[in-house]
Amino acid sequence: MASSPTTPSSMFPRFLSFAYGVLIFSSFCHCRRLQDSLKGLTLDSVRDFLTREEDTIVFSLIERAKYPYNSPTYDPSYLHGKFSLVEIFVRETQAVQAKAGRYQNPEEIPFFPNNLPLSTLAPPYKFPQVLYPAAASVNVTKTIWTMYFNDLLSLFTTRGNDGNYALTAASDLVCLQALSRRIHYGRFVAEAKYRDAPQDYNPAIRAQDKDALMKLLTSESQEELVKRRVKKKAMVFGQDITLDENDTGDSNSNRTNYKVDPSIAYHLYGDWVIPLTKLVEVEYLLHRLD
């Protein structure tokens, strides 16, 4: 029976009513999928991921510091002025990794996303879709790239040139990918925090209030703890290990020449890694109710 022209439902043409129903149903399905995926995403699992990633970042810096700065790796004049060796190296290596399926995992974001090949080599695998789709595309790779090459690199490498440009570029890529994975994991951190207490975040999200969100996401004491732990990791992992029975990896020892200055690891986290992760968290949350 056609709805009466006098009822409120008559304000809805039929196709809109149908579309609305599909929308509600699809949102319901999405929420179910999100709920299922989120069983694996907790504040504890997020903290474990970030803590383990600290080791990866410190290892990657120590491995890059095996080689001196090696400036020809970064000088476009060797390749007719357009691109540096490291940029071509990163583009081509990421293309190989894309074919092998690296960017099927939503934790991974390429530095140069244009014209990446399809993941034709990757055996099928269904990664859990944990992120809120409208917020998932937050991307600060350009900032990470600039920070790494313009600010960080010269702080923890020695001056000089040993000709190992390919090994240098490969080590740079490992550092960049580790930093990017950690910083963009801010999306997962924000999702876990939001799910834990949506009522705390909803007003600031609705008001699109970045400062209020940043305040909610900031814990200075927790950040200080992370910075001190990363510094300690640089001390423990970057020391020369000997079989001296008294040398048990004591990070308070003054005898050791560390392979990467531990205070640089501390400042890397304080000045860039933690602020950029929080920037990603804020940008993610701003779209969490879209």
Add this chain to the structure above:
Amino acid sequence: MASSPTTPSSMFPRFLSFAYGVLIFSSFCHCRRLQDSLKGLTLDSVRDFLTREEDTIVFSLIERAKYPYNSPTYDPSYLHGKFSLVEIFVRETQAVQAKAGRYQNPEEIPFFPNNLPLSTLAPPYKFPQVLYPAAASVNVTKTIWTMYFNDLLSLFTTRGNDGNYALTAASDLVCLQALSRRIHYGRFVAEAKYRDAPQDYNPAIRAQDKDALMKLLTSESQEELVKRRVKKKAMVFGQDITLDENDTGDSNSNRTNYKVDPSIAYHLYGDWVIPLTKLVEVEYLLHRLD
């Protein structure tokens, strides 16, 4: 003036005499170059390289152990049965690295040397030619590849599949390259040892006596020291670092779950890395007087 038919030099036709002169001159030049290069190659510098490479190998194992075994990475049936993902990944990544000049450095040897592109991206650099040319081509990459995938990998990874096949293959490649660099550095070790005391090695080389060379190159006490140090590195680098003041990275602590079982690092060195390095040393020395 033509030499008299009665002098011994008449036994030498002129062109042979000339060729012999060129040969002596060229050998003299080669020796000079070798001597110059060898100023940087000492028993101490070789020992430092090997010790630092232990850190790289332990880091690489810990990083691979982040991911479970991930069997589809190694199963050719996903790619029509000929190659596994990891083999294609290694071939294509090494091609990118070859273009960037990785294999210009004589310390680096590719796993798949056929059809590698030229180093068209690499800024020019003249690596010191330290190795004796007739002996430099010793290559055990096939043995390392088989050992890594057939014997080692399942010992230090957990069972399971998390879909990170590209990250898995990239981590495998870092492990393989670190192991290969260490093992093939046996050529430099042998050169340094030979230069330090050629008279000790010449009789066994002339007799092509592998057993005698192996005996000359073996120091069980030194090998035990290396194995114990690598085990300690796996303990120190693979522990969970906390800010507990009493936790100073003490490798004697029983509280830690190490990311790679330290006894596996010990046996990796004892069963494969040290024996294969010595095999490379012996094969190198067998050609040291060619």
